[in-house]
Amino acid sequence: MTFVPSGYYNPDKPMEGRITDIGPRHYSEFLPPVIKKNKGKWLWHEIIEPGILMHKAESGDEVYTVRCGSPRLLSVETIREICDIADEYCGGYVRFTTRNNIEFMVDSLDKAKKLKEDLNSRKHPGGSYKFPVGGTGAGITNIVHTQGWVHCHTPATDASGTVKVVMDELFEDFQRMRLPAQLRISMACCLNMCGAVHCSDIAILGYHRKPPIIDHEWLDNLCEIPLAVAACPTGAIRPTKTKITTESGEEKEVKTVAIKQERCMFCGNCYTMCPCLPLADKEGDGLVIMAGGKLSNCITPPKFSKVIVAFIPNNTPRWPELAQVMRKLVDTYAKHARKYERFGDWAERIGWERFFELCELEFTHHLIDDFRDPAYYTWRHTSQFKF
Amino acid sequence: MPKHETPLLDQLESGPWPSFVSEIKRQSEFRHKNAEAMEKEGKPYQIPVDVCDDLLGVLEMSYEDGTTHWKHGGIVGVFGYGGGVIGRYCDQPEKFPGVAHFHTMRVNQPAGKYYTSEYLRKLCDLWDFRGSGITNMHGATGDIVFLGTRTEQLEEIFGVLTHELNQDLGGSGSNLRTPACCLGESRCEWACYDTQELCYQLTMEYQDELHRPAFPYKFKFKFDGCPMGCVASIARADMSFIGTWRDDIKIDQEAVAAYIGGELKPNAGAHEDCEGFDIQKEVIDLCPSQCMRLEDGKLVIDNKECVRCMHCIRVMPRALRIGDDRGLSIFCGAKAPILDGAQMGSLLIPFIKAEPPYDEIKEIIENIWDWWMEEGKNRERLGELMKRQGLQKLLEVTGVKPIPQHIQEPRHNPYIFWKEEEVPGGWQRDINEYRKLHPR
Numbered sequence: 001m002t003f004v005p006s007g008y009y010n011p012d013k014p015m016e017g018r019i020t021d022i023g024p025r026h027y028s029e030f031l032p033p034v035i036k037k038n039k040g041k042w043l044w045h046e047i048i049e050p051g052i053l054m055h056k057a058e059s060g061d062e063v064y065t066v067r068c069g070s071p072r073l074l075s076v077e078t079i080r081e082i083c084d085i086a087d088e089y090c091g092g093y094v095r096f097t098t099r100n101n102i103e104f105m106v107d108s109l110d111k112a113k114k115l116k117e118d119l120n121s122r123k124h125p126g127g128s129y130k131f132p133v134g135g136t137g138a139g140i141t142n143i144v145h146t147q148g149w150v151h152c153h154t155p156a157t158d159a160s161g162t163v164k165v166v167m168d169e170l171f172e173d174f175q176r177m178r179l180p181a182q183l184r185i186s187m188a189c190c191l192n193m194c195g196a197v198h199c200s201d202i203a204i205l206g207y208h209r210k211p212p213i214i215d216h217e218w219l220d221n222l223c224e225i226p227l228a229v230a231a232c233p234t235g236a237i238r239p240t241k242t243k244i245t246t247e248s249g250e251e252k253e254v255k256t257v258a259i260k261q262e263r264c265m266f267c268g269n270c271y272t273m274c275p276c277l278p279l280a281d282k283e284g285d286g287l288v289i290m291a292g293g294k295l296s297n298c299i300t301p302p303k304f305s306k307v308i309v310a311f312i313p314n315n316t317p318r319w320p321e322l323a324q325v326m327r328k329l330v331d332t333y334a335k336h337a338r339k340y341e342r343f344g345d346w347a348e349r350i351g352w353e354r355f356f357e358l359c360e361l362e363f364t365h366h367l368i369d370d371f372r373d374p375a376y377y378t379w380r381h382t383s384q385f386k387f
Numbered sequence: 388m389p390k391h392e393t394p395l396l397d398q399l400e401s402g403p404w405p406s407f408v409s410e411i412k413r414q415s416e417f418r419h420k421n422a423e424a425m426e427k428e429g430k431p432y433q434i435p436v437d438v439c440d441d442l443l444g445v446l447e448m449s450y451e452d453g454t455t456h457w458k459h460g461g462i463v464g465v466f467g468y469g470g471g472v473i474g475r476y477c478d479q480p481e482k483f484p485g486v487a488h489f490h491t492m493r494v495n496q497p498a499g500k501y502y503t504s505e506y507l508r509k510l511c512d513l514w515d516f517r518g519s520g521i522t523n524m525h526g527a528t529g530d531i532v533f534l535g536t537r538t539e540q541l542e543e544i545f546g547v548l549t550h551e552l553n554q555d556l557g558g559s560g561s562n563l564r565t566p567a568c569c570l571g572e573s574r575c576e577w578a579c580y581d582t583q584e585l586c587y588q589l590t591m592e593y594q595d596e597l598h599r600p601a602f603p604y605k606f607k608f609k610f611d612g613c614p615m616g617c618v619a620s621i622a623r624a625d626m627s628f629i630g631t632w633r634d635d636i637k638i639d640q641e642a643v644a645a646y647i648g649g650e651l652k653p654n655a656g657a658h659e660d661c662e663g664f665d666i667q668k669e670v671i672d673l674c675p676s677q678c679m680r681l682e683d684g685k686l687v688i689d690n691k692e693c694v695r696c697m698h699c700i701r702v703m704p705r706a707l708r709i710g711d712d713r714g715l716s717i718f719c720g721a722k723a724p725i726l727d728g729a730q731m732g733s734l735l736i737p738f739i740k741a742e743p744p745y746d747e748i749k750e751i752i753e754n755i756w757d758w759w760m761e762e763g764k765n766r767e768r769l770g771e772l773m774k775r776q777g778l779q780k781l782l783e784v785t786g787v788k789p790i791p792q793h794i795q796e797p798r799h800n801p802y803i804f805w806k807e808e809e810v811p812g813g814w815q816r817d818i819n820e821y822r823k824l825h826p827r
Contacts, residue, residue, distance in 0.1 A: 008546025021594035075414035083504035124409035126400025137657030149449035168402030193723035282453030297614035
């Protein structure tokens with residue numbers, strides 16, 4: 001591998017010719033002409049069919065958007081293919097959505113339908129779609145998710161794999177609009193939740209269940225003990241000294257930490273601060289399912305998702321128990337909720353006791369909140385409940 | 388013949404949903420095929436040709452043993468910046484040398500995530516040549532994410548980005564994270580302000596805060612054009628800017644009649660089965676503030692009582708439109724559960740105009756930062772500081788007068804922290820004076 005310098009960086013004079021703090025490109029450079037012309041002057045929109053939206057402007061202009069899914073993790077070869085499609089159909093413009101969908105915009109319904117057919121015809125050699133069209137209206141759109149085992153140091157599961165499995169299972173609802181309302185599913189591979197999964201209709205969350213292992217020999221060298229102690233939200237970690245036998249057989253006393261294991265709620269914050277406190281474990285790690293959250297202020301205010309399944313094991317590569325639970329949740333919601341009713345609004349209307357019954361989910365002590373003051377407000381304080 | 392057998396991952400290539408495994412394999416095949424041509428062009432791949440093979444290998448290992456094989460990030464970055472690069476090393480470098488270093492670079496996305504193919508191709512060429520060729524479009528915060536390159540390539544990539552693509556990195560670490568917005572006015576009739584412009588202007592104004600960590604912890608801005616909240620700002624942004632209006636919803640009664648008469652598709656066609664629209668049941672009865680009714684076939688809205696949930700507008704988008712006196716509300720303190728539990732954004736500013744140069748908005752931001760940087764503990768998000776010191780403190784540092792809109796309901800207890808200056812005569816009293824009337 002021959003190193004090819006870019007010509008812009010001289011390690012001896014790093015400031016020479018350096019350009020900094022220029023920010024992103026201005027979005028106006030990238031707006032398709034019809035978008036630029038009608039910006040701020042749109043009148044209304046309509047979903048013509050699953051995956052195709054039409055926006056009408058005051059000027060009379062119409063723009064047809066074809067929306068398709070993506071795995072978020074994209075190779076540059078696939079991005080080049082997206083560019084080819086944008087060049088062929090859309091004058092070289094394309095956009096991505098917050099939920100990792102790709103949107104191609106054209107000026108007529110005919111072109112949109114032709115493009116939809118083209119996108120749906122492109123497959124990977126392994127058999128999956130490259131650009132399945134859908135993700136609009138009262139259905140399931142793409143799952144926002146995190147890195148998982150592909151690239152992160154703290155995950156309790158894989159993000160891309162669990163998303164793939166769930167979207168395979170629910171694929172029909174990505175391409176249809178049969179649900180009472182939109183159903184937003186999100187995935188985060190640890191409690192850090194670098195996506196906003198805590199306010200989703202259904203959230204899939206990676207979770208540890210074993211307290212950290214303490215790497216006594218290295219801890220004081222690699223970590224700041226006070227930071228590790230301060231990192232614990234339940235105060236389970238304290239500084240201590242212990243006698244160890246090193247890998248080379250030497251006996252010595254080292255500064256380290258002690259952990260009150262029964263106080264650990266497995267958040268992993270200590271590991272974020274100190275690499276000598278790993279939590280990851282094949283049997284310990286898995287998934288939590290949360291449900292009933294939402295972000296929009298439509299009809300009801302935004303709300304948090306609630307834990308409804310305390311644990312699903314990491315049965316790789318296809319997490320069959322996860323797919324099964326998701327199928328049951330979606331079908332039960334589709335059958336019982338009223339039109340326009342979001343998942344959480346439905347659960348609250350029928351009562352969580354009825355929700356667990358209909359979804360055939362086991363209720364256990366794990367699902368009763370016991371974390372700090374807000375926990376109390378989730379217990380039942382009324383004689384109104386259902387048998 | 389693949390470098391590593393990946394029987395588990397191979398099972399994630401079947402099924403309809405686009406396979407990330409197929410994506411990595413696609414890039415792997417392309418690199419092997421293209422390596423010779425790159426050499427000839429004088430642009431030999433700058434990180435190992437088999438980087439994608441090793442990525443699949445290490446991932447297969449995780450699928451076998453149920454744990455990650457990425458270590459804590461080291462301190463890598465580009466000169467003068469404390470963010471934008473996340474160091475990543477593999478804990479099995481001997482087995483998977485191609486991904487021994489596998490650093491992430493965050494590239495600040497354009498507001499609204501529109502692109503030209505010309506620009507995307509330049510990004511692709513750069514990342515193909517100097518990185519793994521694997522990306523995320525996009526990361527959860529909004530950046531274009533380049534997944535996997537070696538330390539010595541970081542400055543080179545940064546140099547090309549800034550010199551040739553006029554493009555900067557995004558944020559990471561204890562600094563302002565890359566701001567993100569919905570597509571706003573560019574293609575949405577519900578946008579109450581220009582989310583893209585505000586996002587861009589604040590990103591530019593705060594480049595220093597974005598690139599050089601000086602905060603107690605991360606800080607996020609997100610810009611939603613309306614209360615629908617498509618970028619989830621109210622759940623995840625320390626400061627969330629949500630478009631709203633304060634005059635009347637505009638009604639086109641002819642279009643209302645057309646919806647009632649079944650000539651227009653309700654809910655913008657979002658339901659497969661949209662036969663038999665019942666305006667009473669589907670709109671009026673679902674209004675959370677019960678502020679609408681039908682009178683002689685005309686829709687009447689008591690706008691003073693409207694809470695702008697937008698349900699009626701979304702169900703009848705051709706009949707109802709947002710008002711004209713538009714601006715935004717500011718919410719503060721949203722975050723995911725780490726550490727003290729999840730928090731939703733709390734209302735600080737019910738209404739403010741969002742017009743360039745946005746000086747009033749900047750003043751609010753800077754007052755909040757001054758408070759948080761002074762009082763915030765290490766790794767304490769704004770929301771946690773608000774919980775610790777109270778919403779009153781946030782109002783005080785921003786000079787905002789408390790009003791009932793700030794709360795869901797008044798306090799449940801009488802434990803009021805009166806201030807000395809609020810009580811006539813102050814708190815300094817003389818015990819001897821007191822004892823004159825109340826002997827021991």
